[in-house]
Amino acid sequence: MATLLAPSESFSAFLDREKGKDLLRFTTAGSVDDGKSTLIGRLLYDSRSVYDDQLESVTKASAGRNAGAIDFSLLTDGLRAEREQGITIDVAYRYFATPRRKFIIADTPGHEQYTRNMVTGASTAELAIVLVDARKGVLVQSRRHSYIAGLLGIERVVIAVNKMDLVGYDETVFTAIEKDFRAILARFPHIEPYFVPVSALAGDNIVTRSANMPWFTGPSLLEHLETVPVGSRVLSAAFRFPVQRVVRPNQEFRGYAGTIVSGSVRPGDPVTILPSGRETSVASIVTFDGNQESASAGQAVTLTLSQEIDLSRGDFIVSSHQLPFKSHGVTATLVWLNEKPADLGKRYRIKHASRLDWATLRHIDFRLNINTLEQEPIHTLEMNAIGQVTLETARVLCFDRYTENRVTGSFILIDPATNATVAAGMITGAAETGALAPLAGISWHVKDGALVLTSEQGFSTKPNSNGEPLAMEDPEALEALRQMLRRLRIAPFTTTAESDFEI
C-alpha cells in the first residue's frame, strides 16, 4: 500500500491528512464475462491494496485452473464453493484507499437471477460502475443495471466500456456505445453518467490515463472515483432521528439514542415526536466525547428533550418544520428476495428504521419487466421480481418517500414463520385509505375528551367475547389503539355505530 503515502510527504502530514479523508461506497454491476472481477482485482492491485502473500496465494491457485499470469479475478473470488464453480454468488465487500479517499466496493454479480444481490449492493452505495463489453455493446442488462441504480437512489453512474484492447482501442466503438447508453439513460433523468473507455486486463484508464487511447481526454476511472462529490444531500434534508434505545441509567438522565439519518440538529431546535405528534425541543446532544453544539446526518448520538415525554424505540424525533408522512398504508416498490413468492393478503413483519411492526400485503399493482421496464399486469412476485405494491401496517407508519430519504423511505419484510428477509421496499407514497380493505373508511377524531371512531360500514353490532369490535380483528392494531388511548389518557370512547364498546 505504498501509494497511500505520497513520496514527498512526511509521515505526520500523512497522519493528519488521513484524519480528514472521506469515504465513497460504490457498487459494481456487470454480466458474467465482462471482466468485472478483473476490474476490481486491478483496482486493488494497482492501488497496492493487495499484499504479496495474497498475490502468491492467487498465483498458486491459478496454476490449477489456468496456469500463467496473475488472474486478477481470483483476488476477489471469495468462497471455495464459488471458486470451484467459477462464478460469484453473493455480494462481496472490498476495501481500498488512495491518498485522496477510502473506498468500499460492494461487488455484485450481474446475472439476471441475482437482481437481489445487485439491489443489496446498491442499497448502501453512492455510485455505481456499470461495465459494458466493448465487443458486445449495450445489452439488455445495461438497461437493468441502470434501472436498479436509479431505483436504489444512486445518482452517479460510471459506464466503463471494458475490453477496449480487444477492439483495437477504437474511438468509434466507444462513442457508439456511449450514444446507445445515453438513449437508455434518457429514462433516468436524475442519473449523472460518466463514460470511460478501459481495459481492466491491460490496465488502460484504470488508475492512470492510457497512452493507447490518446483520443480520450477525461480522467481515468480511479481519478473520477477520487474526485466525485459525496454525501452532501442527506445533510441538507429535513432532520430525522429514529429512536434506537431509551437511555435511562439513573433517575436523573433520560435520553434517546440513535443515528441522525438526515439533516442536522442543535439544542433548542423545535422537534416533533412521532407518531404521537407531541412537540418539544432538543435540550442537549450527548456523546461519550462530551455534549455537542450541533450534530448532523450520519452521527450516532443521544438526544435529551426539554420535556419528559413518553417515547420508545421505533418512535421518530423530527424537525417540526418539515414533518414526514403518517399513514397506515403505503405504496412501495418491492424487490422480492426469497425463493418463496410473495403471498397476497399475508402479514409480514416490517422493519422500518428502528421500528418493527406488522404489514399486510394488500395489493400487487403490477410487476416490472426488468429488461424492458414495462409494467406487466401480473399480481405475484417471485424471487428477484420487482413490483409496485400496497401495504397496510398495524400501527401508523411515519416515513418519507425513498426518493427524498433513503433511510426513512426504505424497509424490509420478514417472514414471521422462517424469519427470512423476504423483500426490500422503497416507499413511493401514502396509500389511499380505500385500498385498506379491513379498516376501510374508519377514521377517528377527539370530541369532548373522547375518541370517536367513524366507519362507513358501521361496526359490527356484536362485540366478541372480550367486548372487542369485530371490525378491529387485528390484535396488534387493537393493542396500538389501547396504548394510544392510555397515552392520551382518554377514558371511554364512543363510536357512531350502533354498539358502544370499551377498550
Next chain:
Amino acid sequence: MTPRSHLQQLEAESIHIMREVVAECQRPVLLYSIGKDSSVLLRLAQKAFYPGPVPFPLLHIDTSYKFKEMIDFRDRYTAELGLNLIVHTNRAALNEGANPFVWGTQRCCGGLKTTALLDGLRNGGFDAAIGGARRDEERSRAKERVFSFRDQRGQWDPRNQRPELWNIFNTRIHPGESLRVFPLSNWTELDVWQYIHAENIPIVPLYFAKPRLMLERGDSLLPVEQPFVPHLPGEEPKLVKCRMRSLGCSPCTGAIRSDADTVPLIIEELVTMRRSERQNRVIDHDQDGSMEIKKQEGYF
C-alpha cells in the same frame, strides 16, 4: 458543511450496530479476544451506551495458550473499565492433551476454540455474540453479513444468510438459533490502527516492538512461551527486536521483525508493508479455503 471523515463514519455505523443488538436481542455478549480489534470494540461499546454502562458481559475463550501479556492486559483493562468478564476454557480437551503439536492445528483449534466457543455461548444462554472480525481480513469473510445467522448447532451456512440492505438489520431468530454480529465489518486493518491512534486506546504491549526471545526458523519468528514448542536440533532462542501484528495463541502466532514501538510507527510500517495481517497465523493456511471451513463448523 464538510463531509465527515471515514473514521467518524465507521465509528457511527459500528455504534448503530451495537445499539441494534442490545435493543433487539435477548442476551447479547461481546466476544473478547484481547487483541487490538477487541480494544476498539470496547471503546465503541462505551460510546454506544454512554452515559449508561456497557449492557452486556464479555466472553473470553481462553485456550490456555495465550501470551501471558495478553491475560495480564485482559484482567487489568476489563477491571479498569468495570466490565463483567466471563472466561471459558475447554478443560476436557486440555486434559486429553490438546496442543497444536500433538493434535495438529486443525484439531487443536476445533477443540480449544470452536467447541469452547459454542459451549461458552450455550452455557451463558447467549443469543447474540458480538465479535471483532473484519471483512478485509480473509477472503471468505468478504461476504460475511454484519448480522450473521447461525443455526441451532451454531454453524454457518454461506447459502443461508439473509440479504442485508441499507442499515436495516434482521435480528429475528428462533429459540436455539443465534447471531454473530460484526460491528467492525467495514473497517480495514489501517482504519483500526488509525482509530487506536486518534482515540488513544490501550492495547496489549505485544503489538509494540521490543527485544523478545524467539526461535528463528527461516523467515518466521516463533515465540517460546510454551514449553512444548519443539526446538529443531541446534536451535536456540535469541533476543530479536520484533512485535506481533495480530494476536492468537503463542505457539501459532509468529512475530515480525520490527522497530515500531509506537502507534504512529506501527501505522507507518503498515502503509509500507507487503504482507497481510493474518499471514503469520499458521491456522489460516493449513488448507486452501481453511477459514471458510472453520467458519462453517462454528469458528468465528
